[in-house]
Amino acid sequence: MTLTQATSETVRMLRFDRVQRGAHWITAALFGVLIVTAIPLYFGSFFGLVWPRHLVVQIHLWSGVALPVPIIVSLLGPWGASMRRDVRRINMWTRQEMRWLKTLGETPLVADKFNPGQKLNAIFIGASIVIMLVTGSMLQWFRFFPVPWREGATFVHDVFAFAIFAVVIGHIAMALTHRGALRSIFTGWVSESWAAKHAPVWLKEEKTGSDAID
Amino acid sequence: MSFPREVSPSSEPPKRINVGRRVFLSLAALGAVGVAFGASIQNFIGNAFGSGLGGLLPGGDHFRIYSITGTYPKVSRQNYRLKVSGLVHDARTFTIEDLEAMPKTAFVKNFQCVTGWKVPDVHWEGVQLSHILKVVGVKKGAVALTFESYDRADSESLTLDQAHLPDVIVAYRMLGAPVTTEHGGPVRLYVAPMFGYKSLKWLSAIHVVDQEVPGFWEQNGYPVNGWLDGTVGPKNPDPGLT
Numbered sequence: 001m002t003l004t005q006a007t008s009e010t011v012r013m014l015r016f017d018r019v020q021r022g023a024h025w026i027t028a029a030l031f032g033v034l035i036v037t038a039i040p041l042y043f044g045s046f047f048g049l050v051w052p053r054h055l056v057v058q059i060h061l062w063s064g065v066a067l068p069v070p071i072i073v074s075l076l077g078p079w080g081a082s083m084r085r086d087v088r089r090i091n092m093w094t095r096q097e098m099r100w101l102k103t104l105g106e107t108p109l110v111a112d113k114f115n116p117g118q119k120l121n122a123i124f125i126g127a128s129i130v131i132m133l134v135t136g137s138m139l140q141w142f143r144f145f146p147v148p149w150r151e152g153a154t155f156v157h158d159v160f161a162f163a164i165f166a167v168v169i170g171h172i173a174m175a176l177t178h179r180g181a182l183r184s185i186f187t188g189w190v191s192e193s194w195a196a197k198h199a200p201v202w203l204k205e206e207k208t209g210s211d212a213i214d
Numbered sequence: 215m216s217f218p219r220e221v222s223p224s225s226e227p228p229k230r231i232n233v234g235r236r237v238f239l240s241l242a243a244l245g246a247v248g249v250a251f252g253a254s255i256q257n258f259i260g261n262a263f264g265s266g267l268g269g270l271l272p273g274g275d276h277f278r279i280y281s282i283t284g285t286y287p288k289v290s291r292q293n294y295r296l297k298v299s300g301l302v303h304d305a306r307t308f309t310i311e312d313l314e315a316m317p318k319t320a321f322v323k324n325f326q327c328v329t330g331w332k333v334p335d336v337h338w339e340g341v342q343l344s345h346i347l348k349v350v351g352v353k354k355g356a357v358a359l360t361f362e363s364y365d366r367a368d369s370e371s372l373t374l375d376q377a378h379l380p381d382v383i384v385a386y387r388m389l390g391a392p393v394t395t396e397h398g399g400p401v402r403l404y405v406a407p408m409f410g411y412k413s414l415k416w417l418s419a420i421h422v423v424d425q426e427v428p429g430f431w432e433q434n435g436y437p438v439n440g441w442l443d444g445t446v447g448p449k450n451p452d453p454g455l456t
Contacts, residue, residue, distance in 0.1 A: 092234070098233060124241065
């Protein structure tokens with residue numbers, strides 16, 4: 001091997017391929033647009049004079065409709081192998097991972113490619129996309145639904161909007177304080193020493209070609 | 215809840231459980247329950263915390279401010295005029311003082327948008343539309359009213375019978391203060407038994423006509439008779455609903 005001279009600092013591992021990075025950043029951009037447009041729509045009393053509401057509504061609506069597209073496209077098709085593998089990783093948890101999350105990181109963890117917090121973030125965002133899409137569609141195409149359902153859809157859309165806002169803020173805060181992980185969503189790469197510290201299960205798997213998930 | 219200690223030797227990968235799918239489906243189920251019972255939950259929040267704090271909570275009391283044109287027409291109290299014309303004996307133009315001099319009607323009723331949001335217990339004050347019609351005198355052959363807005367975009371309609379309902383008012387006070395510009399002030403329509411889009415904002419003119427002309431939202435697919443119980447006939451079969 002030509003890499004025998006390299007240290008674990010310089011050996012790089014691909015954490016996110018091009019397809020995953022693309023899906024992440026398009027989804028992130030759409031979430032950004034949705035959050036920015038949601039604020040004047042929700043707090044209309046304060047922003048109504050500044051914003052042409054109908055335009056804001058259209059931007060919010062179509063960004064919302066587009067929201068699941070990058071993830072679906074990245075999962076389907078021959079380019080989606082890494083994406084599909086990571087979805088399986090996020091799905092499957094060891095008891096140790098569950099315990100680590102329940103104790104908020106107080107119990108030992110031999111981490112997978114993603115730690116339980118990261119996994120939970122991905123699951124929450126995935127479910128939120130579905131919930132927001134369904135309730136948002138009920139608000140937009142309301143005449144197919146009875147009035148109490150419309151009220152319920154408004155309620156759920158509002159509550160999840162607040163939850164998503166909090167989770168996204170948390171996600172960005174964690175990213176900014178974990179530079180190695182942050183760099184990997186821009187460039188795709190992490191160092192082997194990063195993987196040894198933060199994702200030993202994944203590192204072992206990549207080294208040995210074994211598969212802990214399936 | 216406790217789990218057995220990890221005893222599996224390192225050669226054997228630990229057992230994995232599909233937590234992702236379970237959490238995902240639980241959240242989806244939570245969303246579905248929220249859609250089904252959200253209206254009741256919202257009422258509970260409104261009752262438990264009142265409209266003040268309730269307004270700060272998600273799902274609390276919020277007006278979503280709509281404007282067709284993207285701006286609000288600014289009409290001062292001094293410059294405000296309401297023109298009433300058409301099939302009437304005495305076409306008139308009223309100032310806001312003229313309206314305030316008429317018998318006042320005040321009540322507390324919900325504002326319910328057709329898209330699903332509701333602001334409970336809004337305080338309304340104004341003059342019954344039926345009184346204005348009495349002042350101008352409706353001619354024979356009149357069957358409906360059309361309403362115009364200072365925004366030059368919105369329009370509305372009511373049948374003559376609907377216009378005589380006691381809780382259909384020309385409102386100049388709302389939420390305990392003069393109607394603000396964003397809520398359609400200085401003067402707006404409030405049609406209590408129907409969805410919010412019937413309560414035209416920035417009311418500028420009323421025409422009494424011999425046939426019903428669908429308004430802006432009706433031309434965009436909303437029912438002409440937008441009763442809160444979801445019926446769309448000219449008469450509400452359940453007058454007690456409001």
